[in-house]
Structures are given as C-alpha cells and as structure tokens.
Amino acid sequence: MSGKKILHDLVVLKNEHLNKWHFILELQAPELLPQFLPGQFVQVLVKDSPSTFLRRPFSIHGFDPVKNTIRLLIQIKGEGTSHLSLLREGDKLNVMYPLGNSFTLPSGKNVLLVGGGCGVAPLLFLARWLKEQDVKVTILTGWKRKEDIFEKDVYLQCGEVLVTTENGSEGEMGMVTSHTIFKSDRTFDRIYCCGPDRMMKAVAHMAKRKGIDCEVSLENTMACGFGVCLCCITPTNHGNQRVCMEGPVFSTKELGW
Amino acid sequence: MSGKKILHDLVVLKNEHLNKWHFILELQAPELLPQFLPGQFVQVLVKDSPSTFLRRPFSIHGFDPVKNTIRLLIQIKGEGTSHLSLLREGDKLNVMYPLGNSFTLPSGKNVLLVGGGCGVAPLLFLARWLKEQDVKVTILTGWKRKEDIFEKDVYLQCGEVLVTTENGSEGEMGMVTSHTIFKSDRTFDRIYCCGPDRMMKAVAHMAKRKGIDCEVSLENTMACGFGVCLCCITPTNHGNQRVCMEGPVFSTKELGW
Amino acid sequence: MIDLSIKIGHLNMKNPVMTASGTFGYGEEYRDFLDLGRLGGIVVKAVTGNNRDGNAYPRMAETPSGMLNSVGLQNKGVDYFVKEIYPLIKDFDTNVIVNISGSTIEEYVAVAEKINELENIPAIELNISCPNVKQGGMAFGTISSTATEVTAAVRKVYKKDLIVKLSPNVTSIQEMAKAVVDGGADIISLINTLLGMAIDADKRRPVLSTVTGGLSGPAIKPVALRMVWQVSKAVKVPVIGMGGIMNATDAIEFILAGASAVQVGTANFIDPGVTMKIVEGIEAWCGLHKVGSVKELVGGLIS
Amino acid sequence: MIDLSIKIGHLNMKNPVMTASGTFGYGEEYRDFLDLGRLGGIVVKAVTGNNRDGNAYPRMAETPSGMLNSVGLQNKGVDYFVKEIYPLIKDFDTNVIVNISGSTIEEYVAVAEKINELENIPAIELNISCPNVKQGGMAFGTISSTATEVTAAVRKVYKKDLIVKLSPNVTSIQEMAKAVVDGGADIISLINTLLGMAIDADKRRPVLSTVTGGLSGPAIKPVALRMVWQVSKAVKVPVIGMGGIMNATDAIEFILAGASAVQVGTANFIDPGVTMKIVEGIEAWCGLHKVGSVKELVGGLIS
Ligand SMILES: Cc1cc2nc3c(=O)[nH]c(=O)nc-3n(C[C@H](O)[C@H](O)[C@H](O)COP(=O)(O)OP(=O)(O)OC[C@H]3O[C@@H](n4cnc5c(N)ncnc54)[C@H](O)[C@@H]3O)c2cc1C
Numbered sequence A, B: 001m002s003g004k005k006i007l008h009d010l011v012v013l014k015n016e017h018l019n020k021w022h023f024i025l026e027l028q029a030p031e032l033l034p035q036f037l038p039g040q041f042v043q044v045l046v047k048d049s050p051s052t053f054l055r056r057p058f059s060i061h062g063f064d065p066v067k068n069t070i071r072l073l074i075q076i077k078g079e080g081t082s083h084l085s086l087l088r089e090g091d092k093l094n095v096m097y098p099l100g101n102s103f104t105l106p107s108g109k110n111v112l113l114v115g116g117g118c119g120v121a122p123l124l125f126l127a128r129w130l131k132e133q134d135v136k137v138t139i140l141t142g143w144k145r146k147e148d149i150f151e152k153d154v155y156l157q158c159g160e161v162l163v164t165t166e167n168g169s170e171g172e173m174g175m176v177t178s179h180t181i182f183k184s185d186r187t188f189d190r191i192y193c194c195g196p197d198r199m200m201k202a203v204a205h206m207a208k209r210k211g212i213d214c215e216v217s218l219e220n221t222m223a224c225g226f227g228v229c230l231c232c233i234t235p236t237n238h239g240n241q242r243v244c245m246e247g248p249v250f251s252t253k254e255l256g257w
Numbered sequence C, D: 001m002i003d004l005s006i007k008i009g010h011l012n013m014k015n016p017v018m019t020a021s022g023t024f025g026y027g028e029e030y031r032d033f034l035d036l037g038r039l040g041g042i043v044v045k046a047v048t049g050n051n052r053d054g055n056a057y058p059r060m061a062e063t064p065s066g067m068l069n070s071v072g073l074q075n076k077g078v079d080y081f082v083k084e085i086y087p088l089i090k091d092f093d094t095n096v097i098v099n100i101s102g103s104t105i106e107e108y109v110a111v112a113e114k115i116n117e118l119e120n121i122p123a124i125e126l127n128i129s130c131p132n133v134k135q136g137g138m139a140f141g142t143i144s145s146t147a148t149e150v151t152a153a154v155r156k157v158y159k160k161d162l163i164v165k166l167s168p169n170v171t172s173i174q175e176m177a178k179a180v181v182d183g184g185a186d187i188i189s190l191i192n193t194l195l196g197m198a199i200d201a202d203k204r205r206p207v208l209s210t211v212t213g214g215l216s217g218p219a220i221k222p223v224a225l226r227m228v229w230q231v232s233k234a235v236k237v238p239v240i241g242m243g244g245i246m247n248a249t250d251a252i253e254f255i256l257a258g259a260s261a262v263q264v265g266t267a268n269f270i271d272p273g274v275t276m277k278i279v280e281g282i283e284a285w286c287g288l289h290k291v292g293s294v295k296e297l298v299g300g301l302i303s
C-alpha cells in the first residue's frame, strides 16, 4: 500500500505553540515527499533526550506537496514530546515515512469525523482529503475548555464544526461521546474516529447501533513502526494484525468492537 | 580544605570557540561563588546527551570574583564535551563546586609551569595566583602546530612563555618534555605540571633528577567527584587516595614517581 | 583492501555483521533501507512447530537505554514457513539462518528436521532461551542438563551448522556454554534478552500483558560483553555476540571480547539501515588501526 | 497529612527512602547537600574483617544509562570502623545500617559480632553478592546452600535486624531469597550489581583493571523490578528494593512491585540531593493519587 520507506533529516520550518500542551511542527524535506494519505504516520527520532530510546510515532496532520512539507500536531506527554516542543527553526529532525495504511473513501458522500484530545491530529488531513473528493464533512471535536480549542477556523473550511467542552464554555457541555448528534436522527455514510481507546469504542458502539460504518485510528505503542517487531499488534477477526502496517486505520468491524 | 559544596544552575555568559577542538565556557553564578583556588575543579551535568550518564569534571581555568564567573577550558573528546560545545549564551548548566584540593605555594619565588594539550586548563588560574603572590612564573606549553596555540597573550601577562610545537612551526620543535629548558642549567623552586600521565611522569622524572619539587594534577576518571564512590583512587606512599578529594593535585613524591 | 570476511563453522560470511532473530522479520521490510546482500547473515524470527498467536498487547515497554518485549514467538508455524516464507527468502544473497523454538524437545526436533530439508538454509539457531513463553523456553536455557539434551536431540536430525543461542538469565553462562557444546553445538550465539519488568506507576499496573518480558538494547551491553568474553574463553567453538550493539565500535568490542561475528537486534528498530553503517564502520576502524583482516581482532583483547 | 512512615522488621523509618551501600560513604560527604535526618535510613559502605585496599585503578566505566564499578570493598576493617567511624555516625538522626562483607564465613561472623555490640546500629546488611572480590563474594550469593549457611552463621551471633542483600547474577532469585530466609534473614534487600564488562576498543583493553565489574544505574532497573516482584511473592519477609532508582516514580514502581522500602545508589553521584527530591516526590505522588499512607502502596500492583 504505502510506497518505499525513507529515512530523512527534515528541517523545522516552524514550531507553532497552540497552547501549553500542543504544538505544530512544520517540516520540510530535502527531497520530494511521497504522496501521503490521511491516516498515515511518521516515526521521529528524538536525539537529545536521554530517556527517549525508541522513535516516536505521529500522524500526518497536514501535507503540502507544493511546499514539500508535512505538519505534525503534537501533544506534550513525556520526555520525547517535551524535547520536540523545544525545537527551533532550522533544527533538523530524523524522520521515517510513509508508514501505515490510510483512511478509505466512504460508500456515500456524507460523513462524520470525531476527534477527542490529540486524536484530532489525523482528522484535518482527512477532512481536507474528503472535501477534495466532494464528500460532505461534519467534524465533532471535544475539549476541556473553550480556551483550549485550536484550529477551528481551518476545520470550518472543510465543513460543519461541532464542539463539546467539559465545562460548557463553548458548544455542548460534556464529552464528544455525549453530543446530541448521536441521539439525533442525523445519519452518515461513515464515522471516522480518533482519540483514546475508550472514546473510540463508545463511538464505535453508537455507530454500530445506528448501522453506520466506522473507521478508527489506533495508537498502540510501537517499537519499530515498520512491521518487524510485532509489538503493536491488535486482535482482529482475521488474527493479530500490526497496527503500524495493517493499521493504524481499522474498520471497527474488523476489530470486533 | 574546600568549603561547603554546592549544586547550582550557572548561566552561560559566553561560549568561545578557540579552535576546532577547544572552547571556553564562561559561567555566571546566581549566588556568590566561593573563593576558588587553582587546581580545584567542578562537576558538570550534561543534560541533553543520551549517552552521558555521569557528570563531567573540569578544572577551573579562570575565576573572576568581581563578575562572579568561572571559566572552563574544554577539549572536545566524546559525547559529553561535544554537547557542551553547543551551549549558547543564556543556557543553564548544573554545576557542583568547589571540588578537590589545590596547588600549594612553592618554597621559593621561581617556578616552572608545564602544560601539554588540554593540561593547560588549570595552569592559567595557577599562573595568575602565583603572580599575585609575587612568584616569578615561567610557562612551558606544548602544541601540535602554531595554528593550535591559544591564549598566549594572557599567559604572557603572567610571565615568560616557552612553546614547543610538534612540527616546529613555533618555538622549539618536539614535545614539551624534550624542551631544552630541561637540559639547561636553569633551575626552579618548583615545577607544576598538568597533562597526559605519560608526560607528567616524564617531567616528574626530570624534576627528581634535578632535585626540584614537583606538583601534578591528575585526571583519573570519576563517578562522583566528591569522595564517596572510591572510583578515582591513585596509590600513594600513604595508601590509596581519592583524586577528587585528597587530589587532584599531588606532589610527585607522594605518588612515588 | 581490508578483509572483512569470516568463516564460522561452515558458514562463509562477507563480514561479521548479522541481524538478530525477532528484530529483522524475514528481511523483507528492510529492503527499502539496505541491500541484504551486504550483510554477513540474517537470522529470521523464531519458527515453532505450530501457529502461535503470541502474547496479548501490550508487548512492549521502553526502558532506560533499552526496551522490554513479550512478543512470545508469534509465527505461523514451520509448515507455513517452509511453504510460504522460504520461497521468498531462499535466494537472498546472504546466509539466511532460521531461529527455531519449541515447548518440548519433540517440537524442536520436528522443526529442525523440516528446516534441515531446505537447501538454502545453511544453519539453524536454537532458541533455548526465550523468556516469554511459560512452558519450555525458560527451562531449556537455564538448566544445563536440559540444554545438553535438547541440543543433542536436534543434533541427531540436523546435519548442517547448529547454532545454539544462550539465555543470560543464569548463574554461570560458562556452564551453559559447555552444556550445549557437549550436546553437539557447532556455534554458540549470545545473549538473548535479560528477564525484566516495567511498571506504569500512575496506572499501578505492569506495562506488559505478561508482567515480565525480555530486556534488549544498549542497557544490556555490559552484561552481554562479559558473557561473550567468559564463553569464548570457556569453549572452543566459535561465538556470535550480541546485546545492545548500536554502532561499529560496539561491534568491535564484542569481537575483541571473543566473538567471531555479531548480531544486531534492537538497533534495527531505531535505524533500519544501521547494519550497513556498522559494516562500513568496522572497515573504517580497521583502516585506522592498520588491521588487515577482521579475523585478527577476534578475541584480540590485550589484558 | 500523608503518612510516609514504614516499619520493616524492628526498624522504624520516617519514610521508605534509604541510601545504598558503597554509594553514600559514611554519610559525611552528603551533609553539604541534605539533612541526613530526613532519610529513612542510610546503609554505610561495606565493612570487612581487616583493611582492604580494594582493586587497582581504573575502577569505573560509564555505560549506557549506567556504570560499572570494581571498587572491591576498599575499607579499613571492622576495628577501625568501630573505633573511628562509629563515633562520627552513631548520632545521625536516622537508621544507620552497616553493610558487611567477607571472604569466609568466619570473617562475616567476626564482623557481625563486633557490629552487634554497637548500640546505635539497628541492623546489618549482609553483602553476600559483591561480584568484585574473587574469593568468597561471588560464591556466597550465587549458591543457595552457601547463602543459607552464611546467613545462619551470622544469625547466631547477630541479635538485631538481619538484612541479607541478594546478588542478581543467579538463575532463580526466588530460590536465593528462600535460602536466606531459611538461614534466618529478617529482611531481604536486592539487587546488588549485575556482573558486566566494558572494553575500550581503541586501546583494545578492558576498561576496568579487574576486567569485569558491577553494573548499576537505570540500565538495570527492569531486571531489579522483576526480581523484587518475584522475591516479594516468594517469601514473607519484607523486601527493600533497589537498582537504578533516579526519582520518585522509580521508587514508587519498586514499592508497587513489593518493596517496603527502597535504596538509592548511583543516582547519588549525579545529584547528591536526589534522596530529598525522592522523599518529596513520593509525598506529592501520594497526594495526587489520594493515597493516605505509603504502606498502602507496598505490593499494590493491580494485575
Ligand atoms: C500511529 C500513532 C500515531 C500517533 N499520532 C500522534 C499525533 O499525531 N500527535 C500526538 O501528539 N501523539 C500521537 N501519537 C502518540 C505519541 O506517539 C505519544 O504521545 C508519544 O510517543 C509520547 O512520547 P513521550 O516521549 O512524550 O512520552 P513518554 O514519556 O514515552 O510517555 C508519556 C506517557 O504517555 C504514554 N504513551 C506513550 N505513547 C503512547 C501511545 N502510543 N499510546 C498511549 N499512551 C502512550 C506513556 O505510557 C506514558 O504514560 C501517536 C501514536 C501512534 C502509535
């Protein structure tokens, strides 16, 4: 599915801090980037962190074939992401790509994208790609508070945007999974979902009840990211599958969710 | 001997690259620095180097009680020193000090300082200190080539400067240990020497033959630097001594050289 | 010209750099990153008698300068290997060695017999040390009499080079080495992973589904070097060293300690092209130190 | 208020944070960096029957996330300790525990007898595991019958709390734990260092004068955690855990794995004030996780 895998030193064009815990790295390649697909990810080497031994996987948040850049939306979790957050313009970053499969086109033309927390990372790229294929996109994202919300404007360019906040300071109060859209009679040809496992399972469950097709992107911990270590597996109805190769995108049917 | 030991984040005021392999870090303390003595050293934490686990010891090359700064002259050897060479103005460095004993005053007023390679590090501080005590200082340093020589001007402010280069491009050709001063009938009240063990042993040997007192500064590998691990020991005529506590300065008589 | 070639047992290798079982798949996934033909050899991942699903997720924990894994020998069994995998790998221009594992002596023997029939497989590596599988694995590699027994049983049916891979989780690695030589091993490889554990304090849970797993990476290099040194002095058969090799200097350390060849494992995950850099680095090091043939370095420690 | 106190054997400790033998001198050198009275306990460095010079320099090698040492029990012997050191440390406001070592059972017994007389030493830690000394050290800690024997011999003469410190260089740590409990150990501490080796490739020499040495630091944490977990399930006596603890999270991992207290070793070299941060960090962690007493965490792994 994905093309030849490459290891390259990419140059940091921009390190944009969105809020205390999120930032976007814009990275430019020395050679023509492959035609990335939404859902694919990269493996990043964090050089200057003593406690970061393995590479760190991040989804493609944005891909600009003209500028020959990719954008990663990163949430600061531990040592590795903290170090990445300190990168400055001009720094180099060793990156492996393209990795993983990708989201697929829906049968119809009307879809819902659901993202919780940093799970929004692959959704922007997906939303833009779907829009290019003339699919009508509704995007539902969940946040702690109004102040945490970022990039709403760019999502608005792709379709309708629904929001939940835990304290109700914008959109509906609560979690994404309790948004009224799931109780309404609106229906979709597919739901795409990224976020914590529990959230994805809840969405998958609601989709199933409504008979809607659902694709999720898993974030199993990885040692290699290119299919050799067998550490990232998930059970599916056709046996253990590698999230880094046969995934990260799976239909919830395959997963038996 | 040395006062209370302290751990502090010092601020990099300057990182001056002397040549490809040597640089000087000027570090300022947030609180009043102790009254350092020549021969003492500090232990530096290298944070961003994955393969540098222990602190790295460096001699005090310069101490300015007015600016409240110390200067370290560092030779790039491996990972730790490479990382230090990349420090920028304003960066912070966690340093432990003051460590070790110090050089002592000679019985007379006429001394020779001998430094090979990075062994010059503690000699500048020593030369200045001796000059303040009205001791006449002659400084002999050895280099590969003329282009490698640095800081000759500051040494000249302390006394006579003799130089050897391996290719003869400045001063006498050869190693410091083959300088004619050792064959001449010039004599000194003491020789102070820092550099590779082999060089120090050769100088100690010549000093012994001439009946001149000799102090050397050892650079045994260290785990702690403050006397608890017992890794840095050197045998002396009164048993194993810790280079980081009873040293790094020893009279060559103690060492039985 | 520096001669990097080495002969171990009947294996002619272009250079001493091999890949470690379980970290290189069947070689396929690495084709984007390197020319397999430039490797001394590759050891493919463990093959067992029947299909094994391996352990449940999570199977991995990152640790200081290393990682724990509890993959648990996931593979489709020897018949699948012979029919589906072998055709894909048999013409690789390098020594393709099959790592075999089992829960019983009969299983080891059955797998070895089938691999023995494969013309282009010049050797097997007997994994008597995998700490992940409750039955079998642990015991074979940690009791010397059992190690002799399983080696001898396989020796009877396997006609080509028999490599036995030792577990480091033992009191005396020399005793284990002697035990497998007594059983008929032609070559010894070591070390497999150290048994370790990781805990997620916040969740108050072990990270791995199996609680314990195998530690690999630079963290274990000092233990691996020590064991390679001890074993190479204790037995006469050639030794293949591994454990935490990340670069050419690490590889040379193992060779100096007594290894005739090395295997690179976890490092492949971080830099899939690392083995090529190691081959080139060994060559450069030999040039710098005026060593004409890498053979001169084997066990060449001055002590 | 979070209760950090813990009782192990008869030892009342303010908190579960102790310092490891050989890494804390006699406590004196740390006074510039911390208040010894805020520690749960300190274990002073090994005391032997007579003066020992230890091994030749070099005694240290840095390794990935760790270090090797071959200090070799340098100390001035038990009589010097009793006369010169004890007076300096006896009034520290913490549990001062003496680590004792020897080459023969007689030596262990002799040292233990003399320490038994020291009123302000509430416990000894029997180091049956130091891998640096050729005679004795290795054997006591790696053969279960010998471990029982030396423990029993010391038990006869030592009336206060007897801690026995296990070596990790064994096939079955549970077996060793049971052996020392059979011998009469009140408390088990583990792990001592893993036997390792470092090579300077350019010089083609082992880095240590003794060729092999003891590995400590974060590199060994996964092995240490695993062993603490295994031992705490295998025996009923309390366990003191150590090996690579650098911060409060590491300490909590050991406690969750089954340790009632922890010892901090190599980390003290890098940050001599680290134990205070660990004490404060454990308290903060308990606050965050609504744990009222650290006792609740001991062995509190959900699995
Ligand atoms: C295919 C894939 C795509 C991803 N895409 C993105 C992305 O676009 N943006 C983004 O911010 N993150 C993404 N992640 C998660 C990201 O890789 C981790 O957050 C990151 O590796 C943490 O590194 P660290 O060193 O900062 O944290 P660590 O110090 O390694 O860990 C900090 C905490 O986070 C937990 N953690 C680490 N990795 C994971 C994981 N994969 N899943 C769940 N918990 C984890 C650890 O258990 C620990 O509790 C993705 C993961 C995968 C597998």
Ligand SMILES: Cc1cc2nc3c(=O)[nH]c(=O)nc-3n(C[C@H](O)[C@H](O)[C@H](O)COP(=O)(O)OP(=O)(O)OC[C@H]3O[C@@H](n4cnc5c(N)ncnc54)[C@H](O)[C@@H]3O)c2cc1C
Residues within 6 Å of the ligand: B041, B052, B056, B057, B058, B059, B060, B072, B073, B074, B075, B076, B077, B078, B079, B080, B081, B082, B118, B121, B122, B218, B219, B220, B221, B222, B248
């Ligand atoms: C008391 C003392 C004072 C010192 N003062 C200075 C100074 O003022 N300026 C300066 O540049 N250096 C000084 N050194 C040496 C300096 O500490 C080392 O060069 C440095 O720690 C190397 O760190 P690294 O990570 O770059 O190299 P590493 O990667 O640790 O080592 C690179 C190479 O250098 C060797 N090496 C490392 N440390 C030493 C050592 N202590 N002695 C001999 N070989 C060693 C290693 O064996 C290896 O071959 C001093 C050492 C001591 C003990």
Ligand SMILES: Cc1cc2nc3c(=O)[nH]c(=O)nc-3n(C[C@H](O)[C@H](O)[C@H](O)COP(=O)(O)O)c2cc1C
Residues within 6 Å of the ligand: A229, A230, C020, C021, C022, C023, C045, C046, C069, C071, C073, C099, C127, C130, C165, C191, C192, C193, C215, C216, C217, C218, C220, C242, C243, C244, C245, C263, C264, C265, C266, C267
């Ligand atoms: C993910 C993973 C899977 C492994 N699977 C096997 C295996 O199937 N058979 C085997 O003998 N060793 C297996 N090993 C052990 C390695 O071959 C090697 O002995 C060990 O990792 C030490 O080398 P390293 O530190 O270079 O990785 C595995 C190691 C890892 C990390």
Ligand SMILES: Cc1cc2nc3c(=O)[nH]c(=O)nc-3n(C[C@H](O)[C@H](O)[C@H](O)COP(=O)(O)O)c2cc1C
Residues within 6 Å of the ligand: B229, B230, D020, D021, D022, D023, D045, D046, D069, D071, D073, D099, D127, D130, D165, D191, D192, D193, D215, D216, D217, D218, D220, D242, D243, D244, D245, D263, D264, D265, D266, D267
């Ligand atoms: C330099 C050094 C000296 C040591 N000396 C002793 C000793 O004398 N007695 C002993 O029982 N353990 C000794 N140890 C082992 C430590 O007490 C501890 O068991 C080991 O280092 C693991 O803990 P750590 O990783 O926190 O250092 C020593 C360790 C080091 C690093």
Ligand code: FES
Residues within 6 Å of the ligand: A221, A222, A223, A224, A225, A226, A227, A228, A229, A230, A231, A232, A233, A242, A243, A244, A245
């Ligand atoms: S992360 Fe290695 S196989 Fe997926």
Ligand code: FES
Residues within 6 Å of the ligand: B221, B222, B223, B224, B225, B226, B227, B228, B229, B230, B231, B232, B233, B242, B243, B244, B245
């Ligand atoms: S370096 Fe630890 S005692 Fe000197």
